[in-house]
Each structure stands twice: as structure tokens, then as C-alpha cells.
Amino acid sequence: MPTYKAPVDDTLFLLTDVFNIDRYNNLPGFADASSDVVEAILGEAAKFAEHVLTPLNRVGDVEGCTRHPDGRVTTPTGFKAAYKQLCDGGWLGISAPAEFGGQGLPATITAIVNEYLVSANMGFSMYPGLVQGAVAAILVHANDELKKTYLPKMIEGVWAGTMNLTEPHCGTDLGQLRTKAVPQADGSYKITGTKIFISGGEQDLTENIIHLVLARIEGAPAGTRGISLFLVPKVFVKPDGALGERNGVSCGSIEEKMGIHGNSTCVMNYDGAVGWLIGEQHRGLNAMFTMMNEARLGVGIQGLAMSEVAYQNAAIYAKERLQGRALTGPKFPDKAADPIIVHPDIRRSLLTMRAFNEAARALVMWTALKGDVAHRSGDAKERQAADDHMGLLTPVVKGVLTDGGFNNAVAAQQVFGGHGYIAEHGMEQFVRDARIAQIYEGANGIQALDLVGRKLPKDGGRALNAFFSEVRGFIKEHAADEAMKPYVGPLGTAVGHMQQATVWFVQNAIKAPDNAGAGAMDYMHMFGLVALGYMWCKMVVAARARIAAGSDAGDRMKTKLVTGRFFMERMLPETGAHLARIQAGAASTMELPADAF
């Protein structure tokens, strides 16, 4: 059975030493998040993740969810009690506004806690994850009555939320969606259509489920400009707040899928279900877009979280499994064999995961903090810069962290040899669970296209220029420091590759957009490497400061210096191959007629 220990120390190192969270104390909510408070919160979150959710992870995979003939859905044994604990602990509302019952803390704290929950039990964690997404959409776009009616119960956790976008014939291309909404005399709408892949569409954890549904109002324009967003409760809410009749929405079936079996993935049938408009008519896609950064950051966190828990278990196994001898001679001659961690290829694999995890955690925190600044700062310029960062980095975080998360789950499984293929060790579940994060919330190819086609050129490249300027500034600042050369040297080369690739797009892709499309995935991963490399450099500076100050965490800090060097020497050089592929252009990619495939 896999184990999990939440990386609280590493989180705190990032919050205090690397990102100095205290400097945001002028923002609403941050002053309440003092080191002591944050440490206490993370400690409690860790306990909940380790002791309540981790033991339910395999149960969720084995049992899955069951749809009964009457449309009810039962979640795996133990999920209901755990969900109640989650609500009782107030975990759903950490960052929600106090006026609706939340604690108003920075969203960064929620992002951190979510990493722990996902590592412990990804299938379970999606239920509260979807609630948080629905809450965010309602907060920004719904009218006061809807907010007052629905938010307190959702933030408390007794009602859940879902997102209904996909239909059988369209996912990415929502302009094709057919679910229709017919206006009623009382201002409500009747919604009819079929939605698929609805996570938590039906379950037995909460008294009510608040569905957010994209649909087309009768007579609306075709395409994406005719889509509206509706709030459709599973059970009607009476004026006094009590629950009334069932609405015309039901779960038609549960999908049989590769993983995340603990989460019910439903086909939802809307049959004249009553819904209320959220935001403006025909502007539903815009309403979705405003919460997309948070949602995609959340999926990126899933990639990191799966990589972290997979790494932890692979590291434990590598220290225990006795097999073969070190290339340099036996290290434990009294034992039947050496533990496999003596083998360079096992270490290469473990360090690849670890160097990714620690930098990915930093990248998530950096981006989440920018999200808080974008929402909470009183300074318009600061808000804009933070929003630029969010827009630019979000597809990178989503695409790169989920690809890395899956690859690392596979690598961790490989450390177990044949035992990794056997279900009882749990490593193959991590692989199956991690896989979905590359697909949903915009498949990673779409993230790459969003980055290259939309985010790079936006506002004349303002966001990208700010990124380059920050990284270049950092390199310059530390260039003369001998101890930093093994870090900033390779970072300089990598950011140079990225700048060359950017120039190549400007010169070659504006008139021939297929050149951008063919290089988009490479650019996204190159950007990810540069961003992770920059995170490593910042962590190394902080670790060196701690060592110089004689910290009692000295060994952990020295490990950071070595892991960072591994990243620079072994992982960052991939930017050169990405550049070569980008500069190859789209010719051979686009030349063949479709029927040649």
C-alpha cells in the first residue's frame, strides 16, 4: 500500500524563504496568514490528507462509483465520512469571502492544501475541487440573489458544484454545443440536452448539487458567441432555504474510465431542467474564461501532486529493495544485495522526479501568489502585471506540470520493476489517475496553442517581455557570483534558446500560422523548463542564505543545491532539442494529404 507524507517543510521554505509571503501583508487576507497560522493550517491539512484520505485511495480505485437503477450514485466506502470531515474542518472555504462563510485567506493557501489532498487521493479531491470552481464562477458573475441562495451552503460544503461543458460531439470546440435554454416568463430558463464527462455529476456526499451548465438560448447566434451560463440545482431551494422538489436533471450513466475511479464521471441528462442565467446572455464562455486560470492552475497542481506521491513511494522502495550490487563494488556486503538506490540509473530517475517536483511546487506558488495579487491588490499596475503573469504562465503550468506528473508517475512505477505493474502496490493507480490531467480542462495540445497563439502576442508581447526581463535581471544580478554560475549559466543558455524560438515565431509564424502550431508543444515545454530552471535558481539563493545563516535545516538545504545542479545539468539542456524542432518549421508536418495517414 502506498504511503504519503505532505511536504509541509518544503512548502514553508518556499513561502517564507523563497517568496517571502510577508511582503504581501498589505493585501486583504494576507495579514491573517501569519507564519504561525499558515504552519498550523498546513499541519492540519497534512494530517487530514495522510490519515483520512490516503487510506481511502485504493478503496476508491477498487470500488469505484455505482449508479443505481433509479439514478442515484454511491461513492466508495468511506468517502462520505471523509467528505463530512472535510466540511467540518472548513477546508472548502479557506479562501472564500467571509461574507459567505469563508475564511478569506489567500487563494495560495488553498492551492497548497489542494496539492496535499490530490497526492493523498486524487479521485476524492476532485469533489471539493469542483465545488471551489463553481463557487468562483458564481462569485464573479452571478447576481446577488443567486450568491446569497447558493454560496453559503456550497462554501460550508453541504452542497456541491459541477461544471457542464462537454457534449458528445464537442469538447474543445464549444461553439458546436447544442444544449438549449428556453426563457420562461419568470426569468428562469428550461434547459434541455446531454452533457458528458461531468465529474461529480451525481454522488451521495452532499444534500444538493449546483450544476453550472453551458447552453444556447433559443435564437442565440451560432458559434461561441451564442452560449450562456446557467445555474441548475439538482434539488430546488425554497425561499426559506430548505430543499424542495427534484429538478429535471439526472445522471444517465457513469463512464467506465482508465482511472480516478473514486470520482463519479457522469453523463447528465437535462430534461427541461430549470436554470438561472449567470452573467449576461450569450457571454457564458467569457464567464467560464475568467475562472479558467484558477481551474487550469488546479489541474497543474494535480500533475505536481501525483508526481510527488509517486516519487515518495519510489524513493522508499529504492531504499528497501535489495537487488544487485553497486557498479563500484558492494555497499552492503553483509546483505544479500545492495538496495537499488546505489544504482545510478535509479538515482537518475528519482532525481528527475524530485527536481521536477520541488521546482513545480515553487512555480505553482509563484503563480498562485500572482493570482492573489491580481484579485486583491489595490494598485492597478500591480494587478495588471500579476494578471499578465497568470495569463502567460497558466497554460505552461497546466501543460508542463501534467505531462511531467504523468511521466514521473510512470518513472516511479518503473522503479518497482514487475511489482509496479501489480495493482496492490498502488503505483499503477498513480499512472492511471495522473493520465487524465493531461486531457481535461483543455488537452495539453490546446494549452500549447493557447500559449503560442494567444498569450505570446497579447498586448504586444507585454507579459512575455516582463517574464524575460525578470529572468534576465536575475541572471545578471548573480552572474558574478562564482557559486551561482552552475545555476545561472545553464539558465542563461536556456532562456537564450527560448528567445530565439520566440523570434523565430515572430519571423515565420505570423504569415504561416502552421509554423506556430507545429512548434507550440515544444515551445510550451521549453518555457516550462526555463520557468522551472528559474525557480531552481531562486531556491538555490534561498537555500544558500539559510546555510550561511547556520540553519538547522542545513542538510535539507544542501540537498537543494545538489538537486538544483542535477536539474541544470540533466534536464534543462532539453531546450536545445525543443529549439531545433521549432526551427524545423511545419513543412514536413503539413505536407501529406489527410488520406495518407
Place this chain on the structure above:
Amino acid sequence: MPTYKAPVDDTLFLLTDVFNIDRYNNLPGFADASSDVVEAILGEAAKFAEHVLTPLNRVGDVEGCTRHPDGRVTTPTGFKAAYKQLCDGGWLGISAPAEFGGQGLPATITAIVNEYLVSANMGFSMYPGLVQGAVAAILVHANDELKKTYLPKMIEGVWAGTMNLTEPHCGTDLGQLRTKAVPQADGSYKITGTKIFISGGEQDLTENIIHLVLARIEGAPAGTRGISLFLVPKVFVKPDGALGERNGVSCGSIEEKMGIHGNSTCVMNYDGAVGWLIGEQHRGLNAMFTMMNEARLGVGIQGLAMSEVAYQNAAIYAKERLQGRALTGPKFPDKAADPIIVHPDIRRSLLTMRAFNEAARALVMWTALKGDVAHRSGDAKERQAADDHMGLLTPVVKGVLTDGGFNNAVAAQQVFGGHGYIAEHGMEQFVRDARIAQIYEGANGIQALDLVGRKLPKDGGRALNAFFSEVRGFIKEHAADEAMKPYVGPLGTAVGHMQQATVWFVQNAIKAPDNAGAGAMDYMHMFGLVALGYMWCKMVVAARARIAAGSDAGDRMKTKLVTGRFFMERMLPETGAHLARIQAGAASTMELPADAF
């Protein structure tokens, strides 16, 4: 439901145009394999794979195998009838010696047929695959009586075979194995112990199962030099060839695993089971080694086969699924959207799979032909050169083709978006099935170590020098041809990287073997890219000749030229990143103490 069409045309192109199989007509069995005969055999194999095995693939995944309380194991519905068809068609004995009932054709033909069977149904194909492996071991090492008793029925298919190596505490490191063999007065042995991960260890397809078992004779030396190989039939064979009593071997349980559910993976309990020695006492590992090249080539073929079938289904879906518009404007303005094959990133993904598949098929055939030469040539020098090739290329074929096979199955699944995660489309089964090939028959990290630690330095580097010399010779031969420059130019760069890496190992790894271990995986993949690149160059030469001759397969040949260019521009440049990682050495990889992980 996934479909499959065996790539017979591509196989025949390789056999005739690229490798000119006729030139081997002086070898036993080859003259019988005229183009007509081979084409007929492949056509029949294709039919069997497409119409009998493909429809059973999902059945096998969903039903899996069942162990009954009495130890019997039932395979999925339809497997038994399909296995009978396989036997009736004589497929098990294509390349087996005529004196034991086989057809004596080149092993290359078996390798080709196996690709088709695995693509159609990997779980099923492992049953005959294991029989072929056991037959090979018995043929080379067993005495005449054992051969006469067991081979004809195994080659006919009415008896199956298995390999029993792994024990709970040891897989890679067989020196630790504990299963013991006690000599009996009649020359037989009594075998006692537990073996795990035994594919086809028990099943209901055949009347008898012939287990090949590694065990330690009482009093044998410790370590790998004290292991012997035994033949242990499930049911005793009477002197007249009829089946008698059950032997003391039984299936204790079936493993719950990630994929290949159609194959029964058994824990086998040997409880004083009677067995007969194969080969010499204490030389069991050597007996296994002589058949390891064929077994590993077979696993490499599994990687190719899964990549091929995954590609085919992704290509079909990409041409059918309407979603979004081409970056250069609508291609099918009358439809709701363009098929996703208009998108450069989808094509990049499809071409990555396809460029791998076609070159991997060539690499398999090249290596299988060398295997035939090594076994059948009357010329000692030719045999040695072929054997050198087999030894050197086998870990590359196993490691690179199975890593590629898995990655491509994942990429093909990604083309399906959310639908790829749903079981009914079958794409996620390909991913789960393909995963095992990276692990068994020597995990890929072990392949890399075998390559770098054993195969490179062997005989003063004779095998590697022959490889370099052949590739360099080819490049020189075509260097002046303008039309070949886009192919041999990049190949020259890549082989240069590989030579630099080799020199680096010579200079840095002999005294510090961790430098070899830390770079082994990169070297193996770099070697794979160079070998696949060389295959592409050979295919391009053959395709150009066909085009020049006005072949009616002209379009297919032109597609080869484009796909080859894609490989050279987009996939081969990765050798540079591999070289950088190798030259980084082992320092950061080995520096941390084990408890830092």
C-alpha cells in the same frame, strides 16, 4: 471499438526493397520463403489477426482470467477457440525445425507474424509467444529424449510452455533465487519453491503446460553460478506419449495487474514437482542467456505492435472527429468544423508515431534477419558478425521500441481527448497493455546497462565498430546525392553525437563506472535514434528507387520520403540533448546520501 489492419504492404516493402531477402536464399529455409509464399503467409496471418484476435482484445481486457478454487484457470471467452485456430493454422511452428513438425522457415517470418498478433491482441499473443521461447530453449539445450518427448506437441500447439525465473524477492538479481532442486535416484529432480509473474502459468487452452524453471540444486554454489534450468511438465507424459498424473505444480493465485488482462499472470507453487535438467548443472543462467536475444527482440516487437495499432486508431479518429478550424482558415466550410487532422499539433503527434513505427519495423526486420544468419549461415565469419549485431542491437530494440511503444500509445490516446480516457474506445487499454513491455524481460534500465556495461566493450568494441562503419559507409556513399542530403546530413550529425558519447565513456567511465550507469539510458535512446535514422535512410533509398521505376505504389513511397524527413527534422535532433546529459557525468546523480531521498 478499436480496429486493426496488418501492415502487410509495409512489411513486403521492407523484405523485398529494403532488405532484399532473396540474397539469403543460400541459407536453410530461406529458399522456401519465396516472395509468393511469404505474401501468402502474411496475408493469412493478417486475416487471423484482424478477424479472429482483434475482436477478442477488449473481451480479454474486460473479462480477464479467473482462477477457480481448485487451481484451474479459465481464460476469457473466445480465447480457447482462437487458440485452436492458431494451432490448426500451424502458426506456432513456422520457424521450428521440420524434424519436430515445424515448417523450418526463417525466424524473421515468425517475428513479422508476431507483430500482427500482438497488435491485434497482446494478452492473447503472449500464450504462443511463451511457447516459442520455451521451444527455443529446449531445442538448444535439452537432450534428445526431452526434445522428442516434448517438442512435437509444443510445436503443434496442444501443449504450451512457460518461463519461471522471478521469485518474490528477486527478479533482475537471479543470484538470490531460492527455489531448490533435489536430485533423485532416477536422474530427475524434485523442485520446491514459489515463482511469481509467470505468464500463462495456468490456463485452459492446452492439454499440458511445459514449465521451464530456474532452481538451485542442493549444495550448489551461491549466486548466479549455482542455478540450473529444469523442465517441469504440469502433467506427466507416459512412455507412450499419453498424459498421466498431475505433477506437483499448481497456480496459487492470479495477479491483479494494470493490463494484459487476457493473459493469466500466475504465482506458481512447486511442491516437490518432478523436473528434468536442461543443459548442464549450474549453467541454467547461460541456457537462459542464449535465448534471451530472441525473447528481448520479441518484447521489442510488442512495443512496435502496440504503437502501430494505437497509431492506426488515432489516425482514423483524427480524420473523423470534427472540432475547431484549421489555423489557416476553414478547410471544410460546409461542415460544422474541420476534422482535427488539419491541426499541426495533431499531425506532429501522428507523424511522431508513424515515423517511429515504420523505422522500428525495419529495425526489427534487420535484427531478425541477422538472427537467422547467426543461426543458419555456414560461414563462421558471417555468423560471428551477425551474432555481434544481435548482441549489440538487442538491448536497443527491447528498450527503445518498448519505451517508444508506450509513449506512442499515450500520444494516440491523447488524440482522442476525453474519449481516450473512456474504456469503450479501447485506447486506454493499449496504454495499459503496452506498459508491461518496458518492465519485463529485463526492465529498460537493465537493457541500458547491458548495452553500455557489457555490449559496448565486448571484444574490444568489435560489434559497435562494425555498426559505426556500416552507418558511416552508407553516409559516405550517399553524401554527394543532393536528394539524400536532408536524410544523411542529420544522420551524420547524430552518429557523430553517438561517437562523442562513446569516446566520453571510454575516457570517463572505465575508472568511474557510475559515469556509465548515469548515462546508460541516454546512450541507449541515442543509439535507438541513430539506428532508426539509419533505417529511414535505407527506406528512403528504396522508396526513391521504386518511384524512379514508376511503381504503382508511388503515393505510398512519396509518403515515406516525407515521413522520413519528419523523423530527421523533428525526432533525430534529440541526440544532442542525450549527449549533453551523458557528458554531465554522474557527480550530481551520485552525490546525495541515500537518506536524503
